[in-house]
Amino acid sequence: MSKEKVTAQKHRPTITIVPRRLSAIQHKINPQSDNKQDAHLNNIPDVQSTAISSTILPAKRLPPLETKHDLVDLNPNNRLSTPINVRILTPKTETSRNVKNPKQPNVWSGICSGLIIIGSVLTALTIYLPIYYLIIQPANSQSSFTNITVSGCYATTCIGQETPYRTSTITVIYPFDANTNDASGYAIGTAFGLSGPGYTGYCYVGYQALVLASLYQQYISIPYVNLSQRSFTIETWIMLYNSAASSNYGLFGQCDSNSICLSISVQNSRFVVSFNSMVTNNYTLTGSTFVSANIWFHLTVVYDAVLYQQRIYVNGRIDGISSGIVPSYQGTSTGSLTTIGRSSSLGYGTTYFQGRIDNFMISAGVVRTTCQILNDATLTAYFPFDATDPLNDRSINLYGSVSSPSITISTGRVNDALYFTSSTSYFQSQCFPNSGLDDPPYSFSLWINPSSLIGGGTIIHMSNLIYGNGSICYDLLALTNTGQLVAQWMLSNNTFDGFHGPTIPAGTWTHIAYVYSETNGVRLYVGGQLIAMSFNTPILNIKDFITILYVTLGNISPLGSSASVSCNNVAALSIASGSFIGAIDEFRIYSRELDSREICVLANP
Missing domain, CATH: 2.60.120.200 (Jelly Rolls)
Incomplete structure (x- = not known):
């Protein structure tokens, strides 16, 4: 176990700091340039973005690339297994008589009129259908509680279709x-x-x-x-x-x-x-x-x-x-x-x-693209933990992060992962913002691979202070001493509630998603399947903080599991807070309620 050094404060551990990579946009783009950057486009294809730095960081999934337009002619002319533990879940026509020399119908005029009508319909469809399928339909694909019964994964989600990391297309x-x-x-x-x-x-x-x-x-x-x-x-x-x-x-x-x-x-x-x-x-x-x-x-x-x-x-x-x-x-x-x-x-x-x-x-x-905009607005943070820049947030927000020297890089569920080796191992990012809403929706998604069923450990810890303590201080996801998963939430009267999930196997990658909305409460998914959900709709006390909350993975504090951090957990749940020994991969936070189709995609990379 590596001995950590003292930095800013006497008992503060040595940490690896990854600040916001605002300087990641390294080359200078002249926003005044009138030179053509893109070809004339008749349709809206995907065009490959140019990398910003000379080294292109590997992506977990190939994201869609922005459509780049330049000067053009602009003249106006988700069957789930049974959830456990908590609540499962013609007018009459006249004949022409005695009419002398009636007019004969003009056949060519009828044909021309028909062609004009058909042409107009085709023109309208040509304009409307691309707009509907590319913009309106995907943009209105809202999260729905009824989607929990959908089986299989669908490709029509925006998971993995983020704005490219460190994209050069931001002027x-x-x-x-x-x-x-x-x-x-x-x-x-x-x-x-x-x-x-x-x-x-x-x-x-x-x-x-x-x-x-x-x-x-x-x-x-x-x-x-x-x-x-x-x-x-x-x-x-x-x-x-x-x-x-x-x-x-x-x-x-x-x-x-x-x-x-x-x-x-x-x-x-x-x-x-x-x-x-x-x-x-x-x-x-x-x-x-x-x-x-x-x-x-x-x-x-x-x-x-x-x-x-x-x-x-x-x-x-x-x-x-x-x-x-x-x-x-x-x-x-x-x-x-x-x-x-x-x-x-x-x-x-x-x-x-x-x-x-x-x-x-x-x-x-x-x-x-519509998916890129949705992810820019709601993918709060994304840490894939790949060997190249393992602590960098690859969302558009580029949140900073810290970790202990005792963390190593190991083989992940997707590419690489962080391996938590000791009682002092942790990862932390101040990346859970307050939207100002009383009970905003949010979702957490990650893969874990415990090295043992014994000992428990904290998976996700929330706090409003850097050392894991404060008025908001609890384990959102944790394990018991026997490896059983526990989900918790904080109520408006500063009390806590939660439920048990399944026992997480050791030596195997397991996907976990924790989803909350004011309408549907807390729902826990394991391996893409709904496992448990809250009896009542929790009212989460996460509005009354001013700064962005700290999210700590694999421990309760940067000071390690032996730190004197007084946090509240539900006693009946028998959480074994402290160090988690094992690997964590693909950590995401969304500021919206993910539906089961999206969780299925995340659970099947």
Whole structure:
């Protein structure tokens, strides 16, 4: 067993720290470039992305690649085994008489009319079907409790179809971790306003988020990013401080010297995107989701230059699609001002944002797929634990992580895994954000391979403090001394509940998924099968924390299993908290309720 060194504090163990890899976007992309990056597209095929660094990290699954568009002709013309332990689960026609010389039907006219009708139907189907099957249908595939009875795995899920790791197609990204720096190092932003913008640790991604006050006309000016006459995707996390029921809060804008403007805002509590927003004849799309105050929302705005279409996604789901032909934004670089937290429109003039903005990304010339957008919004963290960069989060959020020196790399269920060798082994990431909802849905998925049935151990430990303690402090998944799986949850009155699952075999890989929603409660899946679910719907006490929660794997604390951490567990469940000896692989956290089809895919890689 490796002896750990003392670092920042006397009893703090030596850890391997993997901070957010914001500098991972190594090469500089000139967002001002007007050069063609992509070929002219008649359809929407997948186009391979260019790697950012000279070494391409191996992926667990081959993800779909973004559709890249550039300058085009934009002229407007889831039978489960029985669950255990808890609740299982013609008008009359007239004849022509005495009619002299009746007119004979024009055969050619009838044929032509029929051909015109057939052509119109085919044209409509040609336009509608791709939009329905590629955008509307997958975007509305919501999680459903009834799906637990579905047998077999289906390919029509978004599991494994994430935005490529460290993709080069993100032109600029602003994490807003206490500065206005673009992660690529190219397009550094400049803060404006009557007083400087602030930052808060109550963020969704990373360490901090930008705080803007509309009263002080605060915003960030960034270097020109060419969005003219091309497709683009803009993504960010936002939280309003005040209701926008009768207000307009500017979120993003780009205007040239001729006041040709692109505007994204929150108007009357709806997300709005507008081209030519400063003139009467503009192209404006309004979303349908009511944007409440003090809740984090993931917003994606897409313009597809092939379909001539604006789209708004909220929390990964389609929220609005433009009708008819929408010409591209036509602004130029001349005198252009590109801003975050400010926009301009004819009806409202120049308006400013009031609240928090986090992880603002622009991908010029790129249309993110529906699955990529869903995963960008809801795949909170993904640690595949592969030998190359084993501690890196491969979600779009790039959360940092730490581990003990006693952890080694071993053969995993998929490629490689982390092997927890001793009582001091642990992995930890501060990667469970607070969305602001009272009882937000979430899902955990991972593979475990215990080395023994005896001894128990913590699989997933939640805490609001770094050493595994705090007002929120419990084992979400753990084993008993005989290797029986236990799932727990924390109630609103700071008490706990839970249930037993099956005994997990030693020396064998087993997939576990823990899923929660306010509607369906806690459900536990083992090997892709529903094993147990809560009698009642828990009300999880996870709203009353400010910072992002710490998730610790394989132990209760970075200080090891002997640490004096006073956490609450359900006594009747006989959890053996502490060190887990064995391997863990493919750890994922989602901010949504996974359905059984998705869990089946995760359990059968």
